[in-house]
Amino acid sequence: MKRLLITGANGQLGSRIQGLWKTGYEVLCPDRQVLDLSRPEKIGPWIKANRPDLIFNCAAYTAVDKAEAEAELAHLINTNAPAELAKAAKALKIPLIHYSTDYVFDGTKPGPYLESDPTAPLNQYGRSKALGEEAVLAEGDLVYILRVSWLYSRSHPCFYQTMVRLLKERDELKVVNDQIGAPTAAGWAAFESGILAEKLLSWDLERSKTHRGIYHLSASGQISWYEFAQEILKSLNLVGQVDCNISPIPADQYPLPAKRPQNSILSNQKRALIFGRPQMDWRTQFYAEVGSQLRQT
Ligand SMILES: NC(=O)c1ccc[n+]([C@@H]2O[C@H](COP(=O)([O-])OP(=O)(O)OC[C@H]3O[C@@H](n4cnc5c(N)ncnc54)[C@H](OP(=O)(O)O)[C@@H]3O)[C@@H](O)[C@H]2O)c1
Numbered sequence: 001m002k003r004l005l006i007t008g009a010n011g012q013l014g015s016r017i018q019g020l021w022k023t024g025y026e027v028l029c030p031d032r033q034v035l036d037l038s039r040p041e042k043i044g045p046w047i048k049a050n051r052p053d054l055i056f057n058c059a060a061y062t063a064v065d066k067a068e069a070e071a072e073l074a075h076l077i078n079t080n081a082p083a084e085l086a087k088a089a090k091a092l093k094i095p096l097i098h099y100s101t102d103y104v105f106d107g108t109k110p111g112p113y114l115e116s117d118p119t120a121p122l123n124q125y126g127r128s129k130a131l132g133e134e135a136v137l138a139e140g141d142l143v144y145i146l147r148v149s150w151l152y153s154r155s156h157p158c159f160y161q162t163m164v165r166l167l168k169e170r171d172e173l174k175v176v177n178d179q180i181g182a183p184t185a186a187g188w189a190a191f192e193s194g195i196l197a198e199k200l201l202s203w204d205l206e207r208s209k210t211h212r213g214i215y216h217l218s219a220s221g222q223i224s225w226y227e228f229a230q231e232i233l234k235s236l237n238l239v240g241q242v243d244c245n246i247s248p249i250p251a252d253q254y255p256l257p258a259k260r261p262q263n264s265i266l267s268n269q270k271r272a273l274i275f276g277r278p279q280m281d282w283r284t285q286f287y288a289e290v291g292s293q294l295r296q297t
Pocket of ligand 1: 007008009010011012013014031032035036037038039057058059060061062077099100101102129147148149150151152156
């Protein structure tokens with residue numbers, strides 16, 4: 001039976017990846033008490049002792065604004081730990097699926113970002129993730145970096161959850177309208193990761209090596225946070241009346257410690273070409289992700 005290791009298995013993405021493997025696999029989900037990624041020196045020995053056949057690294061320091069003040073910790077978890085995971089995976093000749101973000105870019109490109117575009121992060125979180133990508137590629141062998149954008153889920157703290165709460169509590173809400181992206185559902189990203197993992201587990205080493213590298217994994221389409229909030233309001237109104245007026249504002253009227261890119265659109269053409277997997281538009285993903293929860297509200 002194949003043994004899978006999922007770090008960050010209680011997080012937004014990790015919990016959904018964990019949920020994919022009901023039978024036929026042994027799934028190791030060490031929490032931070034068992035495998036603390038802020039102690040990178042512990043990673044190699046733990047993996048050597050537990051010998052997985054494939055690793056999903058869903059653990060990350062994801063508090064974007066807090067990272068401005070905790071840069072060292074963010075870099076330990078997002079740069080040093082992935083480097084150790086990559087080294088350990090190389091020693092066992094097993095694939096590592098690692099996750100990254102649209103925040104490795106500065107958002108000034110007029111069109112969708114390609115995997116080959118240079119990174120230029122605007123904040124500490126983005127910097128730690130960009131360095132993490134470099135470290136994984138340098139230290140690893142069978143490494144696959146999936147860059148996700150605007151991740152959200154029905155179950156974990158995220159923009160979607162915050163909006164649902166605020167839209168119910170308030171009469172007026174101002175939401176940023178000059179940053180665009182493609183909200184990507186955790187359930188869809190997990191499913192696509194599972195398909196990739198099954199391919200990698202079935203391929204021989206040479207084939208797996210040929211396709212190592214960075215891939216974008218995001219929804220198609222593009223909207224602003226303001227438009228996303230409007231869709232969330234629309235979805236809530238399908239199951240009951242919510243009276244809240246949402247107005248668009250520029251990001252500079254909602255100052256945050258960490259700067260965000262204005263353009264977060266990621267081209268998925270490389271992934272489609274190599275793995276034959278289609279993109280799904282953000283709205284279809286959205287109702288697939290939150291539909292069951294809507295019926296319960
Ligand atoms: N959220 C987004 O909008 C977004 C967007 C683009 C890309 N991404 C990337 O997608 C991936 C998954 O993100 P996510 O939103 O699912 O993250 P998340 O919900 O914040 O979950 C992160 C997980 O990492 C674990 N973790 C944090 N520090 C740890 C440590 N020192 N040792 C062990 N585990 C630790 C957390 O453990 P606890 O459960 O104990 O807290 C949690 O399970 C990350 O690589 C992230 O950078 C996220």
